Amino acid sequence: MPNKYIDMNLQAFVSFSISENKVCASKNERKKWPTASLIKLIIVYQTLEAIHQKRILLKTKVFVHPLVASLGSHLELADIPMKMGETYTIYELIQMILLISENQPALQLMITLFNDLASWQTSTHELLLSMGITANISNPTGLDYEDIAIFFDKQSMSDTPMLTSLELLQLTQQLVRDFPEVLLISQQKHMTIKNQIWINRNPKTMSPTNGITWQGLKTGYTVRSGQNLIGVVTKQNRQYIVILLGYQCDDKYSKYNVIEKIIKEVDS
Numbered sequence: 001m002p003n004k005y006i007d008m009n010l011q012a013f014v015s016f017s018i019s020e021n022k023v024c025a026s027k028n029e030r031k032k033w034p035t036a037s038l039i040k041l042i043i044v045y046q047t048l049e050a051i052h053q054k055r056i057l058l059k060t061k062v063f064v065h066p067l068v069a070s071l072g073s074h075l076e077l078a079d080i081p082m083k084m085g086e087t088y089t090i091y092e093l094i095q096m097i098l099l100i101s102e103n104q105p106a107l108q109l110m111i112t113l114f115n116d117l118a119s120w121q122t123s124t125h126e127l128l129l130s131m132g133i134t135a136n137i138s139n140p141t142g143l144d145y146e147d148i149a150i151f152f153d154k155q156s157m158s159d160t161p162m163l164t165s166l167e168l169l170q171l172t173q174q175l176v177r178d179f180p181e182v183l184l185i186s187q188q189k190h191m192t193i194k195n196q197i198w199i200n201r202n203p204k205t206m207s208p209t210n211g212i213t214w215q216g217l218k219t220g221y222t223v224r225s226g227q228n229l230i231g232v233v234t235k236q237n238r239q240y241i242v243i244l245l246g247y248q249c250d251d252k253y254s255k256y257n258v259i260e261k262i263i264k265e266v267d268s
Contacts, residue, residue, distance in 0.1 A: 009247060009248050009249065010027070010226075010244060010245065010246050010247040010248070010258070011028060011031060011033050011226070011245050011246025011247075012026075012027055012028035012029060012031045012033055012164070012165045012243075012245040012246060013025075013026060013027050013028075013029075013165055013242065013243060013244045013245065013262065014026040014027075014029045014165040014166055014169050014242070014243050015240060015241075015242045015262050015263070015266050016169055016173075016240060016241045016242070017238065017239075017240055017266070018173075018176075018238075018239040018240060018241060019237075019238045019239055019240075020238075024240070024266035025262060025265070025266050026165070026166075028165070029164060029165045029166045030164050030166060031164060031165075031245075032162045032163065032164055033162060033163070033164070033165075033225065033228075033245040033246050034142075034144070034160050034161065034162050034222060034224050034225035034228075035142050035161045035162060035163050035168065035220060035225065035228065035245075036142045036220030036221050036222045036224075036225040036228050037101045037103075037141070037142040037218065037219060037220035037221070037228075038142060038163075038168055038218050038219075038220040038228050038230055039137060039140070039141070039142040039161045039163070039220075040097050040101070040106045040140065040141065040142055040218065041171055041172065041175055041217070041218055041230070042124055042127070042128075042137065042140060042171065043097070043106045043109050043110055043113075043140040044094060044097060044098065044175065044182060045127070045171070045174070045175045045178070045179070046109075046113055046123070046124075046127070047090065047093075047094060047109050047113065048094075048175075048178075048179040048181070048182065049178070049179070050113055051090070052179070055113075056090055056112070056113075057090065058089065058090050058091040058094075059089055059090070059091065060089060060090045061087040061088065061089050062087060062088060062089075062090070062093075062108060062112050063085070063086070063087050064082045064083060064084055064085070064086045064087070064088070064104075064108065065107075065108060065111045066084060067107065067111065067151060068082055068104050068107050068108045068111065069082060069083055069084045070151060071103060071104050071107060071151055072104050077103050077104075077143070077147065078102065078103060078104050079100060079102060079198075080096060080100075080102055080104070080193055080194070080198070081104075082104045082105070082108065086194075088105070088108070088193075090109070090112075092105075092191075092193055093105035093108055093109055094109075094185060095185060095188070095191040095193070096191070096193065096198075097109075098182070098185050098186040098216065098217070098218065099185075099186070099188060099190075099191050099198065099200045099201065100198055100200070100201050101201065101218070101219055101220070103141040103143060106140045106141045106142075107140060107141060109140070110140045117139070117152055120140060121136070121137070121138065124137050124140075125137075128171075131170050131171060131174050132170060133163070133167045133170055133171065135162070135163055135167065137161045138159060138160075138161060139152075139161065142161050142220060142222075143222070144160045144222050144223075144224050145159055145160050147222075160222075160224060165243040165244075165245050168230060168243045168245075169241060169243050172217065172230055172232070172241050172243070173241065176217075176232065176241075182216070182217070183215040183216050183217065183232060185216075186202075186205075186215065186216025186217050186218070186232075187200075187205050187214065187215045187216050188200060188205070189205055189206055201219055202214060202216070202219065202256065203253060203256065204256050204260075209260065210260050210264065211235055211236065212233050212234070212235045212260050212263055212264075213233065213234045213235075214231065214232070214233050214256075215232040215233065215234065216230075216231075216232050217230045217231065217232045218230045219255075221252070225245070225246060226245075226246040226247055226248050227244070227246075227247040227248070227249060227252060227255045228244060228245050228246070228247070229242075229243075229244040229247070229255045229256070229259060230242070230243055230244075231244070231256070231259040233259065233260075233263060235263055235264075235267050236267070238267060240263055240266075240267075242259045242262055242263065244258060244259060
């Protein structure tokens with residue numbers, strides 16, 4: 001691990017070269033840390049798997065579940081409040097997760113695919129084991145325990161979701177390898193939901209900088225986790241995955257520059 005990364009203002013990171021199939025640099029890569037919304041990639045994986053298995057379609061419309069509507073009534077947890085009586089396509093729900101990190105769509109997809117939280121938890125545990133990850137993830141949104149427990153039986157909410165940067169790397173690799181179309185969605189510049197245009201929260205999707213092109217993939221933030229980010233980027237035809245955890249900075253966009261700095265160093 002290069003010494004230049006030791007003092008970076010973050011808890012952990014790992015940089016992986018897809019082209020060379022190796023870890024290029026890392027810091028505290030085995031340290032468990034709150035994932036925040038990065039954990040939503042699990043329900044995205046499960047949804048794309050269900051589509052490939054022809055159990056649902058991207059154009060399938062689903063009615064907003066009462067539990068989902070209840071979450072949306074807390075405006076601090078929802079930018080696009082999903083309400084009872086409304087319908088959304090599976091594709092729209094995936095867009096809302098990947099482009100603006102909405103919580104309600106993750107919950108709606110969980111209910112659509114698994115009916116209840118306990119069934120999702122069991123299936124998720126088995127999925128992660130198949131990826132070589134041993135972890136009990138209590139909810140599909142990544143919200144901290146105190147924010148999500150009021151919507152469920154508290155006994156089912158064991159703790160705030162936590163993984164290491166290496167485990168998140170494994171999840172990301174599996175997702176991108178099995179369902180590469182996820183990158184086509186995550187790099188979209190905007191989406192239209194209920195006749196309103198929403199801009200991708202990743203400003204780097206708008207235009208390449210420093211010779212680096214961003215394909216996605218996911219942001220995450222809670223007060224407990226700090227700024228988290230999974231970046232899938234390309235520089236000079238070489239593709240990288242970078243997992244960033246616990247970055248502390250008032251400027252929420254500077255985490256993208258940190259990833260580009262890491263790529264610049266490992267690609268030089």
